[in-house]
Amino acid sequence: MRKILIASDLDNTLIHSYKHRREGDICVELLNGAEQGFMSAKVCSHLSSLPENVELVPLTTRSVAQFERIQLPEGCYTRAITTNGAILIENGIQNEEWRNREKRYADELMPLMEKLRAELDGNEKLNVVRIVDEMYLYISCAKPEYVDEFMDRYGKLTELDVMPSGRKIYFLPPDITKGRALKRLAQGESGAFIIAAGDSTIDLPMLEEADHAIIPEALDPLLKNPNRSVFKGDGDFAEFVVDTLLDKCKE
Structure with a gap:
């Protein structure tokens, strides 16, 4: 079974702030003891039971400290990239070679x-x-x-x-982008199908590098990658992301 690697932004892609909290959402981030970030129950459930051939790699502009505040569902990832692509964290430990480069x-x-x-x-x-x-x-x-x-x-x-x-x-710095980070990560994933999900212009370099991009409608005119799924609804973009990912697993 072919491996699928999904590199996903976090804020407004997989999680949302307390300002957009809805009934049933699950708190995944505390800031000074206050509930700060949330994830829908559906997204949390799907991330807790990803197929064996799927690897989630959070790829965020957040700092290491900001990322470490987030409590994603247990076991849903082992690698994450923070600081707009500058720092690779593997099993909770920063990869020094990656960071130094x-x-x-x-x-x-x-x-x-x-x-x-x-x-x-x-x-x-x-x-x-x-x-x-x-x-x-x-x-x-x-x-x-x-x-x-x-x-x-x-x-x-x-x-x-x-x-x-x-x-x-x-x-x-122009050379520190999510796109370069995803390209570098993909070099060690020969044969994997690469999906990227993001909601902002900062995510565009990453979305361009992917085999398939998952985006909201606002990014549709800005993205050159023709292989895309576009969220046009008023619901939860994060749920669209995980639904699209699971659909790709069935193809």
Whole structure:
């Protein structure tokens, strides 16, 4: 039976915030003792009983610490990639060879990121200014309307990819992407069918690398990969992801 590897984003792909909690959802993340992230019971059940030929690899822009807050169903994964592709975690342990290779790309642009951090730190319109896991710069705007202001000012930087996501803006080294991470991971998976699932433009490099992409309708005009399943409903995108995955297992 052919192996299926699914690389999936987490936030708004497999899990959702407390702001979108529905009756029956299961808490999978606590932040300072408060319930922060949720997963539908259906998604939780499916991830708890994936077919033997399926490997789930969470692939997230979250930092290692943010990822470790999430309690996915027991046994549903052994490998995860955090920090937008920069850090591979295997059975709870960071792969140093992987990290060191990616850190070279970050180190080349660290002076610029440090300069930007110093410039932005203390800005009253920002809640967070942080360099994440020594790999990229991240800011969080105090109000949604501030995002366009910071994108107008910093979005044209030529050496960093500047990408908004909600109230957050990521300043990413161009060589540290989810796409490169998935391509690198797939090199050790000869013959496997690669599926990727994601909901945002940060996920596009990963979605382009996959044999099949699972996306919401908003990404449909942006994705070049013709092999895709597009969620057009108003329901749960995460449930669409696991349903599509299980359908692919039957093919």
